[in-house]
Amino acid sequence: MNKKITVLPGDGIGPEIVAEAIKVLNKISEKYGHSFEYTYVDIGGCSIDKYGVPITDEGMEICKRSDSVLLGAVGGPKWDNCPPAIRPEKALLAVRKELGLFANLRPTKLFAQLSNASPLKQEIVGNGIDLLIVRELTGGVYFGERKTEEVDGELVATDIMPYSESEIERIGRVAIETAMKRNKKLSSVDKANVLDTSRLWRKTMHRLSEEYPQVEYSDILVDNTAMQLIKNPTQFDVLVTENMFGDILSDEASMLTGSIGMMPSASLSSGTLGMYEPIHGSAPDIAGMNIANPLGTILSAAMMLRYSFDMAKEADDIEAAVNKVLDNGFRTGDIMQEGCKKVSCSEMGDLVSQSI
Ligand code: NAD
DSSP states (O other), X not given: OEEEEEEEEESTTHHHHHHHHHHHHHHXXXXXXXXXXXXXXXXXXXXXXXXXXXXXHHHHHHHHHSSEEEEEEOOOGGGTTSOGGGOHHHHHHHHHHHTTOOEEEEEEEOOGGGGGGSSSOHHHHTTOOEXXXXXXXXXXXGTSOEEEEEETTEEEEEEOOOOOHHHHHHHHHXXXXXXXXXXXXXXXXXXXXXXXXXXXXXXXXHHHHHTOTTSEEEEEEHHHHHHHHHHOGGGOSEEEEOHHHHHHHHHHHHHTTSOGGGOEEEEEOSSSOEEEEESSOOOGGGTTTTOSOOHHHHHXXXXXXXXXXXXXXXXXXXHHHHXXXXXXXXXXXXXOOTTSEEOOHHHHHHHHHHHO
């Protein structure tokens, strides 16, 4: 298969970790006879320095015309005082909007080899955590009308949280289809005891879930979910929720693994085009030192193969290679354990690539 991939290395450790993911993709293309064509585009601070904007119109067009987008990370102290309209992260919001990326998939997997990196007790973690949060990404309170006005001599701020049935159905279907490919278990997270948007969310999800009797469906309130993620995280498989709840819960869930450098993510559109990136930022404190953990980006590339290119076997191959490298005791500094062998960012990329 021939696929066009737009590569957005970005700032800080972005170029280092993306280079390792490309190394792994090249190994996959060699092994399976695919052809991946890469086009590199500046994004974030490096684009502001060169062009005065966090992404150029031409860069955006290249993203739109590709089969998928691989991102490193953007931002850093150098650009912290840029005017809000041209801050590095503006480019991410623009790409999400232009590409219609409404579904954010954030897997949280505690690799058995790293189980003592989790802040949770061993008896809670069990044989490992493996859950996936599906977050609605383009609706809700982050996109609703907002205002601050003076009422009776004091300032009053209002943020509106709109959701339409079609928006809920669209994300609900992604979640159910994803659950079908995993363990056929879906929890829909809402606040239906208080919010109208949540009541519509629940009603729509119930209607959808009836179309998929094979999926074990349940509703759960967001406050209880926050608690259950700490108390008994292995009860969950796929969780689906609206934008703000998903933002908060996915950060909480990612911390259960204790290793931010390991976590991938995918943002999907209604077609096959998606954007894939590790969940961490540009880590300016370790940029340019060749010590960053590239596994989150490498696993994001695996998600790209699975969700955008329908290459499940190739994705499995990358995930198995990561497991093998961890089994063999190789670790970057952030996940280093006693008795293991410490390797650099590029050595980790080499090891995964050689294990494929
Ligand atoms: P961060 O995720 O960049 O770093 C937090 C801590 O985790 C740091 O100590 C860092 O060294 C470490 N870390 C992160 N990724 C690592 C990896 N792969 N290997 C080893 N250690 C790793 O978060 P931050 O420090 O809050 O943010 C730094 C910059 O990144 C800011 O400008 C922020 O706006 C930006 N940011 C970008 C994104 C994105 O591009 N999607 C996301 C979050 C933050």
